[in-house]
Amino acid sequence: MALLPAAEATSIGTPALNIGIFAAFVVITLVIVIRVASGKKTAEQYYTAAGAFNGRQNGIAIAGDYLSAASFLGIAGAIALQGYDGFLYSIGFLVAWLVALLLVAELMRNTGRFTMADVLSYRLKQRPVRIATATSVIAVSFFYLLAQMAGAGGLVSLLLGISGETAQNLVIAVVGGVMIAYVLIGGMKGTTWVQIIKALLLIAGTFVITVWVLGKYGFNPSALFQAAADNSPKAGEKLFEPGLKYGLTTTTKIDFISLSMALVLGTAGLPHVLQRFYTVPTSQQARKSVEWAIWLIGGFYLLTLVVGYGAAALVGPGAIAKAPGKANAAAPLLAYELGGSVLLGIISGIAFATILAVVAGLTITTSATFAHDLYKEVFKRGQSSQDAEVRVARIASVVIGIVAIVGGIFAKDQNIAFLVALAFAVAASANLPTILYSLFWKGFNTRGALFSIYGGLVSAIGLIVFSPVVSGKPVDAATGKSLSMLQNVDFHWFPLDNPGLVSIPLAFFLGWLGSVTSKEHNAQKYAEMEVRSLTGHGVGEAISH
Amino acid sequence: MSNDARTQHEDAYLALQSTEEFQALRKKFRGFVFPMTGFFLAWYFLYVLLSIFAPGFMGQRVAGTITVGLLFGLGQFVTTFAITIIYARWANRELDPMAEQLGARLDGAKEN
DSSP: OOOOOTTTTOOOHHHHHHHHHHHHHHHHHHHHHHHHSSOOOOOHHHHHGOOOOHHHHHHHHHHHHOOIOOOOIIHHHHHHTTHHHHHHHHHHHHHHHHHIIIIIHHHHHHOSSHHHHHHHTTTSSSSHHHHHHHHHHHHHHHHHHHHHHHHHHHHHHSSSOOHHHHHHHHHHHHHHHHHHHHOOOOOOOHHHHHHHHHHHHHHHHHHHHHHHHHHTTTTTTHHHHHHHHTTTTTTGGGGGGEEEEEOOSHHHHHHHHHHHHHHHHHGOOOOOHHHHHSSSSSSSHHHHHHHHHHHHHHHHHHHHHHHHHHHHHHHHHHHHHSSTTTTGHHHHHHHHHHHHHHHHHHHHHHHHHHHHHHHHHHHHHHHHHHIIIIIIIIISOOOHHHHHHHHHHHHHHHHHHHHHHHHHTTTTTTHHHHHHHHHHHHHIIIIHHHHHHHHTTTOOHHHHHHHHHHHHHHHHHHHHTSSSTTTTOOOOOSSBBBBBSSSSSOOOOOOOOOOOOHHHHHHHHHHHHHHOOOOOOOHHHHHHHHHHHHHHHHHHHHOOO | OHHHHHHHHHHHHHHHHSHHHHHHHHHHHHHHHHHHHHHHHHHHHHHHHHHHHHHHHHHHHHEEEEHHHHHHHHHHHHHHHHHHHHHHHHIIIIIIHHHHHHHHHHHHHHHH
């Protein structure tokens, strides 16, 4: 094996080449962004590209938005080390898209225009519901943003050979700065093109690795799996069976059920995913977007299965665990093993591009919430000019970018998968119940929405604070550190890492309870929303303005 | 979104909502997506629960290194893709014409 011993190596491959490929990606995409999308924008263009994309383009962009560093690097690593349980984890991310396809995408497209709060406040009291929704949108996006930036920090030390604190922080700041440039110059249109390019590169790169790995085993997956087990002295054939990660104790088992719930119900409540449905003109195109997204995301996770087992077979769990990024290093190490510095450079460039594209999508969505929901609708009570609104959105984008940079610097040692799971759990608790109730339940009203959003938000975050992820996990003998976020304290009383099992049903219950204890019902608005959601009436009208 | 047009529409929306045709569209849509959602969620959680609580069964070899659990997992991909195809074809064929017709009726009401 050509790898240097881990003790000597702070990175693998040729850092200059990795940086060069990433820089090339940045330059090319910036040129494209400037060409397709620079100039003055209306609010609609800034937030949603004014519905200018078709379903196929948007589906590819959704895949680009969704296949974050956590799913690309994290799932490949989980499969390499935990085999079946890593695969099990990936399936929740895919099945979740059926919730979006069947229940959410088209109806959202038909009833909203700029933000998630447009739909939730449609037939309810505008101000309180917009404030509540904006709060949860910002919370979910913040956790997701932190996860991506933490991922950038980890990648830096692995791929660029930069191990010094200051240099790592500088790279995070550069990533954040480039992202702000995309968003300010290109708005949603520019961001979408970055996501499309990134998705195609990511899928193509993963496809090449998959074919390469399979080719080494005569295109026989069973032989590949066997080689992975043979090369994994600890796990061995247990790689094919459930239990390596989630089957240890009853608590880890229940924890996985909780995580599964959060994954499958969280996706359709992620604000940056929902925002993408507004970038197409009609509900038919929204449907087509999700169709494309499901094919691409599903296909990608199938490739990841081969990449993960390939990393176990060709790199080996020992080398992966010793690498600076641990499990996240599995896919890059495999690329290096197969194609040397060049393939590693390409995969690293794609990984950085991934973070850039996802962070840009999150920033657009959150800035739309600030400018449209909080500034225009709440603060200015709907009375503000387009120009002022876009200006606020641009300022918000810069501020969010700076928060992401600072957060990324502080969060760079945090576990990415945990932060992402947190974002999904909060989205599934605080957002999804209210989305489904307002689209499907006649009796839903303002009190129900507020109970559900705040109840879901507070219970999800509160349970996490008192869970073992924040304090009280046993000290790992190898590193001398606890796996919890805080060291040397233990105030946890909630046994699970993921709050979904409690907070999601609770938020549904609170939504019901709030609604039945309040008499508010606006029959006219309900009729308008239901008719528009199912017939698509008025969507084209809104677009042409 | 023009608010004037909306106010003009309000009665039209209420009127359309109470028509038999609209109720048929609503029933048709819900009649498809609710059971389908129930099915895929049940099938997904069955897979998760079996993996977690019946690892022996899921770890059984079917051939070589291929386990029952792997086939169940790949089955999740198959059903997800299948539901996507079935729903999209059904919606394009059955739902869209009905929705379009009802939407056009509202535009007619606006012109009058």
